[in-house]
Amino acid sequence: MSEQDTQQDSPSGKDPLVIFTPSGKRGRFPAGTPVLQAARSLGVDLDSVCGGRGICSKCQITPSYGDFSKHGVTVHPDALSDWNKVEQRYEDKRGLKPGRRLGCQAQVLRDVVIDVPPESQVHKQVIRKRADTREIIMDAATRLYFVEVEEPDMHEPTGDFERLAKALESQWGLTGVTAELSLMARLQPVLRKGGWKVSVAVHHDHTGAAPKVIEIWPGLHEGGLYGLAIDLGSTTIAAHLTDLEDGTVKAASGVMNPQIRFGEDLMSRVSYVMMNPGGDKEMTQAVREALSVLASELAEEAGIDPSLIVEAVVVCNPVMHHLFLGIDPVELGQAPFALATSSSLSLPTAELDLTTINPRARAYILPCIAGHVGADAAAVALSEAPEQSDDLVLIIDVGTNAEILLGDRTRVLACSSPTGPAFEGAQISSGQRAAPGAIERVEINPETKEPRFRIIGCELWSDEAGFDAEAAASGITGICGSGIIEAVAEMRMAGILDGSGLIGSAEQVGTPRCIAEGRTHAYVLHDGSAEGGPLVTVTQGDIRAIQLAKSALYAGARLLMDERGVDKVDRIVLAGAFGAHISTKHAMVLGMIPDAPLDKVTSAGNAAGTGARIALCNIGARRTIEANVRKITKVETAIAPAFQAHFVAANALPHATDPFPELGKVVTLPKVSFNAGGEGGGRDRRRRRRG
């Protein structure tokens, strides 16, 4: 019926020509051919759930009339058949946008140009806020199909499910669909209630395993299908409730990972298991329950029935991966850091005790890259696609563990680095989580050594008029991760710290804010003691904690650069807490990340979460990341001698000047040094800290 090209090639040259935009696909079809049918013949991406029965309205198109010289046609007003009863019924009931027709009803009569609007495309592009990211094209694993099922016949006895499967095959080309017992148990009343017309949600496995019927509704289901993109962090669990039809985020929320009560960082959780046999089961239950609660809260926020959540994609680090899956993570706590399983997993969410969503929903867990480089790093790789980069890109995702990727089209390397929780405000004397009252931004005047800061929940700087009144609600309670990084960097730029990280005395620095604390000094950022508030200081111990963390991060990046044989990278992508909260400039002052031109340093936000969303919205992305993960060169920091060397070398604080003066104040300070040991003696200092 279709002819895959222009009239010159056509044996029936007088059939009307149909040109689809924006695809430009064209062909000739006999007069009377429905537009939907023409679109399908040509492989034009025009949606339909009801299969052309005029009830789902997914196939809306806009015919264009007039002279289309670039296409070589003139479209007459009678190019399509008249507006029909089905369209009128739909118009009366729901309304169609002006100029729209239903593609399954409008028939081609003369040459015509037909525009497929974005919302009528099956493989819609997801609108994303960042301009610099790759497109997400909708191609969800779970899709809705409307089918008419043959009624049972005693003379040709087959099961209702077998006739449903036959309908899916004949009407949608789906072969060999299967279903769980619980779906079989729902089947018969729903088929009869729908008068043998039903909508089914079918999950397509990306590995090619048999498609599974997840849910069934009588008649046309118009409630939508939803999925959860879950970023299961050591500290925070974040989830995006996503529309599986157009990729829009209907609700997003995060909760604390309840496993924190078993240990702040991953290794302390592994230790908990070692010390408490069965402790892994407690942690597994805790995180699964938290996810179930989070899912139902998101559904409530979005105002949807939680049973419409039919998929979940989960990304996480290896320890969280094992603890979520119910696998004892003890092997991840010791060399050779063997994962129980590293491949992606596709399984029922019921096996993960996600009790609040559809009981037949499916989970997809991204693959792990190595024992220390998890599915979260894979998700970052999926989101940032270093393997598609023409220039050499360094991608750093900072959490309690840092995931680091380095690569380009030729080769991608990955490692993780145990930065510890200092960047999140933990293990800092005045540290606290990011919450109202926490100091998050810091500036120190290099002349006066006086600080100004901002706290979370208040738009004003501390030296601006009205700050005290606005800050009164929360008070000034402590300093969070981004605040401590800025404070340390500003202290260095203001000459309060020397290159080895030592805080000078009041005399050395020239400010009474440097106070003695045992054998070392501390810098007073805020003294609320007069009003009964806290004394917020940055102690020598805090400096050391930040130095250890940033050394680990830097050493990881350098290790990958060594492996790749380069001294510098073309660009840097900062993901996770970086970019969102941590100031790039201050990070570079601290030497957290290798130097790079500031315009070559970009922020990717929650790249792991974005990777989870991509895998949720596009089934092909699952195959992509699984293939890419196999190609990534894994570098294990724990056993690389070079990592130790880089770690020690990175202990110093290199910049005594603002590396990007054009962005703010220009500061040039003399080299300062308070201790005899000079710069770079990281090992000595570490020993001293232990003493």
Next chain:
Amino acid sequence: MSEQDTQQDSPSGKDPLVIFTPSGKRGRFPAGTPVLQAARSLGVDLDSVCGGRGICSKCQITPSYGDFSKHGVTVHPDALSDWNKVEQRYEDKRGLKPGRRLGCQAQVLRDVVIDVPPESQVHKQVIRKRADTREIIMDAATRLYFVEVEEPDMHEPTGDFERLAKALESQWGLTGVTAELSLMARLQPVLRKGGWKVSVAVHHDHTGAAPKVIEIWPGLHEGGLYGLAIDLGSTTIAAHLTDLEDGTVKAASGVMNPQIRFGEDLMSRVSYVMMNPGGDKEMTQAVREALSVLASELAEEAGIDPSLIVEAVVVCNPVMHHLFLGIDPVELGQAPFALATSSSLSLPTAELDLTTINPRARAYILPCIAGHVGADAAAVALSEAPEQSDDLVLIIDVGTNAEILLGDRTRVLACSSPTGPAFEGAQISSGQRAAPGAIERVEINPETKEPRFRIIGCELWSDEAGFDAEAAASGITGICGSGIIEAVAEMRMAGILDGSGLIGSAEQVGTPRCIAEGRTHAYVLHDGSAEGGPLVTVTQGDIRAIQLAKSALYAGARLLMDERGVDKVDRIVLAGAFGAHISTKHAMVLGMIPDAPLDKVTSAGNAAGTGARIALCNIGARRTIEANVRKITKVETAIAPAFQAHFVAANALPHATDPFPELGKVVTLPKVSFNAGGEGGGRDRRRRRRG
């Protein structure tokens, strides 16, 4: 390395010739080739679990020495390499039968003839008691593999499971194995305990879905693998605990189906669901719990760890099928008798709440043929293979429902017939289940009209000396299904019944044993009232119940014969209670089954249970029955007008004489008739019975 034929074709004609018996396969191999390797190259069926490591002893072979003129070789005593240390270690530890060698250790040095004993064959033939049945060749879905797994390597990080999968692929050719989460959780400690040498049970899906690792043990697992063949009847649940290596039955047991408390027959259980919403869930739980208990009892009886039970095959009628699977059976109670699903099912036993066996065990449920013709009928078809019969065979399986198959190589037809529970002693005035004290055999002297009988639990007939003493233990308590059938048939042959099924009066028959009971008469089989025991009679109501049941059975068989266009069949196979308990002769006297020469009537025992065992032992049988079921012509008795006609016509009791006098006493009776209506007025009599 191998050469697939004789020396003429061989380029290296001087290599030793190896001839395997009983297969006759032969080839030349370089001196030093292990026998196991030669066997594998030639496709000789020689077992090995450890893959030739000399630890499993499955590859035992017997070399033959001397002159083998029929094979054209002379085997010298030094044809194989010397007995080695590995063989000596095995001999010391376990002992080898005289003349045996380990095929993986013994190397071919000169021409040799090697016998593979039956127990060393992978595809062993299962020894079955009946001579007339098809072979079962062992080819179980779940098999044991010993593998050596690569240790984890930080430089090439992969999960332990991925390395196990790789080992199964490289050492056993199994590709793409998967596992459930709970296996992943067991994996790491077992791999380390076994020093990276483990045994795994792998389930192969007959549909070609990915093989699944079901269980893992450190080192060589020698505890065996077991499966359950389950015949889930309306009244009785029977299970055979079967060794998956050689097919032997380790324990067999049956329990009452606890659903009986919801209704004796299937339709009363369906009614229970209709009257009690949620009643199906109660029944599902009851039968699943009974099966779990039965499984653990069987394991205990056989002295095996129940976690070694890794498979279950289930056959049952459609209502039991749905109730077991957790599907409301209400649609099966009304036309068009639509099954929720008719295909075979392969699923985790955990979904069926079989909690006492291996938590990752797999269940296989045979396909249903139609809404009234279930997986039990499919199992009978698998066991009796009518599609392979050269002559036309009628297969009848009597339970509370009767399954009837008719066919040969050209075509097979199937139906079920609602005989009701009368054949099992239910709905009979003195009826009882088959238990000690129940009358099970009856003879009536046609001259004196005096009966003699046997009861269950006593070897003597009631008129033999010592009977009273032996029967005293149980007493004479009632009459069971086989007893009532014999009683009615004997009453007919003795002239106590007329052709329409009416019992004559004492005067008409000439015996005081015919007593008045309302408007009809009853025959006293046993009067224990003097000793305080029961009066066991056969009432007119009992006769009617048996007539209805036998008419239904006969009508079903006739309906299939009509469909096939035949008046008689070449042979009859009786399965289920038939043959095992019901006398073939008496069944034919009653007209339960079409007439056939007695030597063409055989008994198949529990054919449905045998079908379950076949499907358990041989994965190919699953494909076979699934293909055959699709080809069977389903005949629905409930809507066939011919069935009603046959039913009415079959109401009469045709034989007034023993149809097989050569087998016993010769009886020729005058035609007897006690009522004016004469023979054949079935409809009148049914109306009267209702009045």
